[in-house]
Amino acid sequence: MRPKHEPGHITDLSRLKAFVNPLRMQLYRLLYAAGTATASQLAEHVDETPSLVSYHLRKLAEHGFVTQASDQSTDGRERWWKVSSEEGWGFRESDFADTPEGAAAVGAVTRGMFDTRVAQYRTYLDQKSAWGQTWTDASFSSEWLLDLTPSELAEMSDELQALARRWRERGKAARAAGDTEGREHVSVHVYGFPFRP
Template identity: 80%
Template sequence: MASKREPERITDLSRLRAFMNPLRMQLYRLLYAAGTATASQLAEHVDGTPSLVSYHLRKLAEHGFVAQAEGENGDGRERWWRVASAEGWGFRESDFAGTPEGAAAVGAVTRGIHDTRVAQYRTYLDQRSAWGKEWTDAAFSSEWLLDLTPAELAKMNEELEELARRWRERGRAASADGDTENREHVSVHLYGFPFRP
């Protein structure tokens, strides 16, 4: 049985702070989706200069989030980059909640993640007519109101992560086998949090 691959869990505050800059979060997400890219290619997507993007990629590399991509074709004048871990990364708020600096970093990074997700979804909403019926019928936005304990919410999260992992591996395997027809990047955002009406 294959071992379950999980996102890297960040526990070091200096590494988490690397994502307090919203441009770094955006660059990481773009690079994760693209697989590999140059600073110039990424700069076209973030309305920035290649030198600014290079600076932020180097900062992400210092913290182990991105790395130079080996074996990319090109004339050698520009570096190719890739994410360092195909499984991504995550963190637990409780690992940083003990200090004001940690709590501030968690708040800033969490808001940054949320803001990039909202921007991505708004872009889809603005462009959905261009995707056609097949994609718009398949896309979804759902909300469920549940009565759970913290342990049940944590278990539900584990089950959803396992489901997403299976579908990610299925897509990777199909792409590796050359099955790329009608295959697009798909972003799935799920949130689970307590609230009181």
């Protein structure tokens, strides 16, 4: 059986609410992919002012999601940021379902995450031809209709997370060894949820 709270899982409502703002979610995802960046660099990607991006980065820092990457700063005029944990974060809806405010925050965050993922996939589809055959042949989109119990679905989720962690570590080790030829950021979206036909 899964542990109730795993490392990186949010159980505090104020931390979860930090991601109700869609711009913060977008900034976190960009920073996670980039490794380190300044507010000005991130502002170019989200078409916002550096001052607004700085404000939202400070809010994410208040809740422990990002931190200053002081080793990147060369002149002290601009702050460099990085995510606090490469493991990311997650939450269980049941930790927040006992209050209307918690349920509303969960709904806003999960919808925001979904909207961000859909937008990212649509961008890929719009730019697919520019990636070339090697990448388009390697990319995938799949759906499987399974008959599972809640505990089996949870077990499958744990296995998929372990698989993704293994591949993430493989990519990080390759980059650290200088193996960057042909290596790109890859986004993998897998959903598992009950439905009744």
